[in-house]
Amino acid sequence: MSIRVEHDKESGVAVVTLDRAAKHNALTLDMARGLGSVWRGFRYEDDVRAIVVTGAGGRAFCTGIDRADAGNVPQPSSPYTIDDPLLTIGPKANDLWKPVIAAVEGMACGGAFYLLGEAEFLIAGEGAEFFDPHTTYGMVSAFETVHMAQRMPFGEVARMALMGSAERISARRAYETGLVSEVTAAGGALAAARRAAAVIASHPTEAVQGTVRALWSTREAARAQALAHAPHLVTLGNLPADRQAGLFTARTKGHRTR
Template sequence: MSAKFSTLIYEKANHRALIVLNRPDALNAFDRTMQRELKAAWQMVKEDEDVRVVILTGAGDKAFCSGVDLKDGEDPETKAKKERDPWHHEDAGARLTSKQNGVWKPVITAVNGLCNAGAFYFIYDSDIVIASEGATFFDTHVSYGLVTALEPIGLTRRVPLGEVLRIALVGGDERVSAKRAYEIGLVSEVVLQAELMPAAERLAASIASHPPIAVQGTVKAIWSGLDVGRKQALELGELYPRVGNTPEALKQLHEKLARKDKPKWRLR
């Protein structure tokens, strides 16, 4: 199954949704149209019970995403609101990601090229990030005299502070290689370009094979715990299993134990 978008490719198969940022001529930068379409795509993911996991990537092999499309200009309605109210602010990246749209189905982001500036919204809200060996990561905000704030703040959840500061302050003068991104924990796997999508599909198939209530409850528990202190996070950690570990789930557990199923696993 597929849905029609002008800036995205959306396909569904085997409990997996594939979302492709499809503006390769603009290095997959997001404009206002893509922002609207991403919001709609995440709503589709949220409402479709058949979808258990999402793969997000960019079209072509040059870029995953180069951030906001500056050529698109400011939304006229937003500009008018700012003129009436100097305190009014709308972030261009406010509705790009699954978490921003209240979706708790796992997202695997496959970085297939350069990843710049606003593209980090997708990275820091993903559950699993993998990259091709030619992928690079950087943030050009300060190089153009712009403050970078939301992107590096989001990255501090995934990457040591010193690395975030270096990415933010050096700007476009330095790019983080896929190898270095793996070393600092920005991505969890680096593969050949030709192996990127097969690797993402393998992960998606593994996740989709597990009971969706357990998977989504796990995602929500972990991310919710990041927004509070340690004590509150542990209290939340006690709550989610009570809700998500349903009688049906416990029944399946005992059936598996009775069958003495041997798990199939791979070493990474």
């Protein structure tokens, strides 16, 4: 399944690692289903009181869905609905209200934002980079931008989505815009996230989960309304799969980091 779960019962902290480093931790359909199972399972594990989610290898947190797998998802003909395998990869989509901290090293792009958008806060290593390549490949960035619009100023989300693969946001710039709460030396994000999670896990769990639920209630209505528009925007705006593939194959590797 390429997902690794470790649980330190003494601290009450679990670490969920996307363990597909050779593929930049791109998500297979199996991994997408597995993440949902992991989050739902944590609801019944009382000794798990805080969670860290990260990616293996240091080169990427996650680069979204594996394109080879994405082509195996049949889609309904209606423009008002879509079968998106990433919709339920986050903790909140699985009714988990235990705090989740994301530890980001290397690239975080595209579908990674489904996960990052449902974490309580992000800690990033100095070399982390955030970008959204959808428009470059003829795809609508809908779900991703909705998630990031809850965390970043409108203009920053708009620039990231519209610039596509031509521009990346550095960890420092992500910190300046509020996407990231702490920047560590490269390779230090996981340790910092574990430390923060251990502190949170040491507090009374009822108070912690109630606070998480209260925080998310402040944005639920707007988020749900925005996400409701996403399916038909994607189906109406995406290029056909063969044209997307052509753009992906012809992509250039140059980009600017700011």
